[in-house]
Amino acid sequence: MKSIIDIVYLVPLFPLIGFLINGLGRKSLSKSLSGIIGSGVILASFIVSLLIFNETRAEGFTAVTVDLFEFINVAGLNIPFAFQVDQLSVLFLLIITGVGFLIHVYSTSYMQQEEAHHYARYFSFLNLFIFSMLLLVLGANYLIMFIGWEGVGLCSYLLIGYWFKNTEYNNAARKAFVMNRIGDLGFLIGLFFIIQQFGTLTYTEVFSQASGASVGVLTVITLLLFVGATGKSAQIPLYTWLPDAMAGPTPVSALIHAATMVTAGIYMIARSNILYTLAPVSQTVVAVIGLATAILAATIAIKQNDIKKVLAYSTVSQLGYMFLGLGVGAYTGAVFHVMTHAFFKALLFLGAGSVIHAMHHEQDIRKMGGLVKKLPTTHWTFLVGCIAIAGIPPFSGFFSKDEILVNAYAHNPILYWIGLGGALMTAFYMFRLYAMTFRGSFRGTQEQEHHLQESPWQMTLPLIVLAVLAMIAGFIGMPEIFSADSHLLEHYLAPVFAESTKLSDTHLPDHSTEYLLLGVSIVLIAGSVFYAWNRFSKKPETEDAVGFGKVLANKWYVDELYDAIISKPLNGLGYVFNRYVEKSGIDGLVNGVGKSVQWGGRQLRLLQSGQVGSYILWMVLGILLFFVITITILT
Amino acid sequence: MPINYYIILAVALFSIGVAGVLTRRNAIIIFMCIELMLNAVNLLLVAFSKMHYENVAAYNPFSPVGTDAQLFVFFIMVVAAAEVSVGLAIIVMMYRNIHSVDVNFLNRLKH
Amino acid sequence: MNLILISALWGVVMMFSGLFIKNRSAAKTIAIVGALVLLVGNLFDLGGKMIISSNFNGMLLYDRFALLFLTVLVLALLIYFLLSGKDIAAVGNHPYEYFALIFFIMSGVGLVALFNNLLILFLGIEIISIPLYILTGADKRNLKSNEAALKYFLMGAFSTGIMLMGIAFLYGATGSFQVDRLNLLDGDNFRIFLIIGIVMIMIAMAFKVSAAPFHFWTPDVYDGAPTVFTSFMATIVKASVFIGFLNLFANGFGGMMDTWKPSIAIIVALTLFIGNVTAVYQQSVKRMLAYSSIAQAGFMLFAVFAINDMSKLGLLLYAAAYCLATIGIFAVLIKMKDYTIDGFNGLAKKEPLVALVLTICLFSLAGIPLTAGFFAKYFVLAAAVKTGTYLWLVIFAVLMAAVSVYYYFRVIQAMYFKEGNGQDIETTPVFKGLLVTVAALIILLGLFPSLLLNWLTLY
């Protein structure tokens, strides 16, 4: 059938072209031009994605695979370079290109003060990232996904280290890449298991055979894949890179470290949902890890004072919720949350960016405050974001988070209560952040104060758009309780998760309980919002944290721990190898042979005493020797 | 007379010669010891020639068996004479230079 | 036979021309002519056309291999004369006599190559040794030369005694001096004589080819003797003794290898070890070459160790390669003042061509492919491997070959990579041309050893 879907390859192609143009033409392109190219290509692919989305909305639409060319075909393992278009991938296409486009536009002004060729470099990287991300979600098999998987890792490395003169930033970038690599190794080995088990990496074939495989194998596979997810989506134990990643330009944080890349893990698990559904153990692991991360990150976020750090930790914790959702089998919910989160977290980051921009790269919220009047647009958009993430109806965050929590409850109430606790903390620290930034009185320097002004339209426009989305996006996923099949997203995604839903026996609690839960959560959240708002707009905490707060402020000292148990031993080992094993040990042995030969030469030549007598004596001894030898041999 | 006696006699002389070569320092004496060794060989050869002759003499008393050994002895003597002429010449040359025939002084070349 | 006759006669010729011609430099020319005549005569030998074709009822054995071997040696002699003739004449006051002695030695070489009777072997070896004692001491004022001569003489005479004892016992066992009759015992009860005989002769030959532990004379004598004669001793003489060794053991004792193979194996191992390892530390190139010649002897002994068709090819090729390379190196060494390795520093800058030739020669000695030395080593090792036993010995040998690379390359490093302005060597274009020819021959044999080996099978 000839359809728009056949040209899906255009979607990643545009950003690639953009990357090439901006990358190769760094020197020649003017800022505005490269900005336009950079954002234009994304817009183009967004439009294409919309068209494709239109196709997929048709009832009874089934996944389409678009083969591009033969990539690897050896040893009975055929991995074509193919794209798979179905509801899930298309949804992500929209998120990536859509949010991506807004952020590109935002960047055009945010990065103004960069030199032209760095400016172009920035946009080329950004395009490259979009390209890899699209590969990740479009791939029709795990290898293509892996390509995108590592590609986005690379781009995040490049973009975190965008200001390469600063060693701090470079270290952060390296940390991000290495931690992702650790995850990737797990992912790769998972792939090998899949190959061994199913002899293919193509989704359709793998999933069709999945039910045939033993639970043990599936558990191993899914756990290994999940290791990859923890790396990419910043879950325990591999989450520490994400907060450091805030070194990058703020739009980057918005795009990569909030909206898109970090959700790759969720996408991957949602994509392989059937495997996870068949491996309950891994599901539990996912859920537990997710929840733990959500709580841990939330606690840390409470005591952070860097505006971006707070958002970073909130991202980690939100991702934790998504994994919780996946763990309890609420795949739709997780994806739903990915979407809403993309909106409001991008919004928040961009807002923060706008603040930072206005404050001349001041990020410490203790030096802010009272920006309401100065930055009106930024302020209310940011507020929308806060409300959304805090989960106050009818904003988007409420619906998605609520769906996850309800499913968690259905799975096991404890999960729900803990999750709710996390939600309360979220509300708390978000409004702490909001209050300390915008409320109260300005605490910055004089000249900061009178340079304060609202950002240009390129920056505010995306804020507004995202704010609107953050407000309304929730309605596509209204719980069934309000009205029958009000959950449009669920219907849309149903084919993707069909298998899993058939298998999973989770029956949602009856409506009364659900109402109750909703009520409880709304009340509590509102309460914590109110408390935080009051407290921090009245007397913002400007002094350093003490006691337990100090522990939180220092992120539970996890970085130090890792440093102590991994980095230091590794370096020590390397030192020992380099200094002793290599030089004295192996090479010493090799040289030792040579030395011993020389020594032997020095000693042997002493036999040559110069005395005829001794020479002849040696001869006679030789004669005796050979007599003895010969005669002993013969008798 | 069993051949053994001759062999042992010859070997004894030979060994004495060897021992002499090893124990003495005077080049000339060493050389003489070597001459002694050669003579031991000569004696042995003659004895062997006789022995082989005996083995055939029973049925052919006029066989030439054994002559070759005696001729060999003859040649050994010839060579010995030649060696002596050269050897003594070398020793004399040596003596001219260092006024000694002590082989222990021959230690410029070593290691 | 031609070779023996001609060389003897030419020796006499040299003597008398020494009486009548006062001009020293003429000696070289006459000698070269003599070498050429020798070559022609030898080629006639190869063709089977001899002045006296009798084998003196079995005292000589004209087998093609020996004759071809002699051809190689005569060629080596010719090259030797061409390269170093002037230096021979320059050693002392008796140029003609030196050449005469060398020619006498050549007749001895002929005997040792062709003998079929222990008496001939004995006489041949003596004819080789006695003039060598003289040549060693030829530099009469030089104490080192004297010392070398005396040492060589005493030990040589001693080894002669050993060898004669061996021959006597062999006679006792077999009642004959004919090599081809040594196998048939006159009654088995004499077996012990045979064994004693073999051992003692083996030791005597080992001494002559300077195999450990009977090698001690070699470094001192080679070091002390005038360098020209060292070159002669180390190449032609040594090779000739080897073919005597090989023939004796192949034709005489081939039947009872198990009695002597272990001993030879030990000798080979010791020789390789002592030769190579001791050479590593030497500072004087001349002395280093002396030790290296011991090491090379160790390899050639493989031919004797493994007596088969390969070993003959191997020895032939080895003799050619070894003689060419060593003569080439010595020819240059003679012209140098400073024999230490540092003396070679920066030679490549001063005399690139000479340095290149030296390098090729050293490569050949080290057995690097593309040079004759490689195939030489290849064949002798192949012979040993072919026997199927004693593989450890072969492996040990190649390890030692690797050691040898170290000390040969020290010279190359000195010439090419070390700082220094090389000492000046007076070289004529002719000399250089000859050196290049030597190098070319080495390379040629290294590519197509068949050029030489085919002669064995030719008509």
Place this chain on the structure above:
Amino acid sequence: MIALLLILIPLIGGVAAFFIKDEKRVKTWSFVVALAGLAIMSFGLLFAYNPDNKVFVAEWLPQLGSTFALLMDGASAILCLLTVFTYPIIFASTWKSKYASPHIFYGLMLLTQAGLLGVFLAADGLLFYFFWELALIPVYFLCSKWGGEKRIAVTIKFFIYTFIGSLLMLVGLLYLYYQTPDASFSMQSLYEVKLTVQQQAWLFWLFFIAFAIKMPVFPFHTWQPDTYEQAPTAVTMVLSALMVKMGLFAVVRWLIPLFPAGVLMFDNVVIGLSVIGMIYASILAMQQDDIKRLIAYSSIAHIGLMSAALFVNNESGLQGAMIQFFSHGVNVLGMWIVIELIERQFGTRKMSELGGLAQKAPALSILLVIVALANVALPLTNAFIGEFLMFNGLFKFNIWYAAVGGLSIILSAIYTLRMIQKVFYGNTNEVTANAVDISWFEKTSLAVIVVAIFVMGVYPKPVFGLVQETVTMILEIFK
């Protein structure tokens, strides 16, 4: 015929180069010769890749049953291609480097190429040994004459070390030769020799040690970092891009077909050593300050993976290893070029003394980053294909080898990024303060490499096709 030409061109060209005293001219000449080789090879592959071009036989040493026989099958084709592809780039990228008596230098370089191609093509045991040594000797002179300050000692060590190995191989070869029914060195008759398991057991080691030293596999690797460090970079390129492949290739063409039983007996030992080597070398690479040493160790790690993959005895591993022959060659070549450029400009290779180049020399840094990423086997670069398949093969062989070896993926990321950061990022210092970017000449040569990296990374199909025949041949043996 193509096969013969491939060897003859650099041979004659090299000898000719000795007589071209003028620097410019000799550089041009050798560049042209190298290009000619490339042209011939690509022509052969594209239009004339047929049996009578892949095989060449001539009389050589009848007495020894050795003929001058060449055979270009999959594995050798890929390596010949690598060789002829590498040489022009080497000459181009070192165009600006100054060498004393250039005619000798370039002559020797070309002779080395001849030797290498000979090794990759020889289909006769003795001939193979011949070329094996011939490739080494010019390198000996190149390193000892134009190398760093410790060059003489280091080079002689390298030479003797490898020489020992090859001599052991020679003994093994001789032994095999006498086992052949028709007393011949030809590859076929050597393949057909019937050996007992015991014979295979020790013959395997005689050969393997030679190859292991050349590759080099842990623990025979210690010559390699010193040599790479001391050798002039142009030679280091040859050493690490091409010469190490000799060992790997020899395993494919000689070791495995000759001693399948031996391979099966010792595969765990070899793979174990290789995997240890991967981790060990990677950890060492993290410690290095000299970029050359860093790359040297990282290349040991990569070689370890390849040698492991060659012994896993499954198609995936073999295919991966063979495609990696090419990829590794290209990538490491790119690395050396960058190092050469850096050293030539700043006279130092110490990472601690460099930094901030990205501001001064963006083009260089970008190209390096790409090459470096290929070096850490990022997807869509050529190395990824190979490493993916090799790890897959290793996994098939034994999960744990793959798991442990996989750690090297992480470690490689660590040290490579560390290198990039220390050299190119951060602020400039007095050394790099007035750095200039690279010339178009060097830029193009690097660009060619980058293109190769991506083309192979995205569309490896042709290479798979090329090496398939060898892979099937080997798998047949184990059937």
Place this chain on the structure above:
Amino acid sequence: MSITEILFWFLSALALGGALMMVTSKNPVYSVLWLIVVFFAISGHYILLNAQFLAIVNIIVYAGAIMVLFLFVIMLMNLNANNEPQKNVWMKIAGAVAGGSLFLVFVAAIRQTEALKIQNVNTGGQTGLIHLLGKVLFTDYVLPFEIASILFLSAMVGAVVIGKKGD
């Protein structure tokens, strides 16, 4: 005990004793004289083994010519006094031990084979007579004979080269 046996034992004792004295005596001149005694004893043995010709030659060449030459040289260097400084005692012992053990090895080797004991060498026979030897020497052994001449020639040349004074 027949007369020959007595003679044998006497000559053997004489030879061995002479040899020992030759090796041990300090004064070179005495050594020479003792060596001559040994030669005489050996000649006696030759006669017993009826190699009369060799016996004569032995006396003439060795005892006559060679030893006299030795004597000349020794006199010429007037080494008559026992001026030879002693080798260090260990060397002496080592040498003696080596020589002795060589002897022992030989004896041990020979004693193994019983058969040898019965191989007798009696008196009588024609072998050693001069006409027989002469005939063989100039027919079968003509080649060695000629070679011997070359040997002498070279020895002569050598002696001249080495011995000639004034350079």
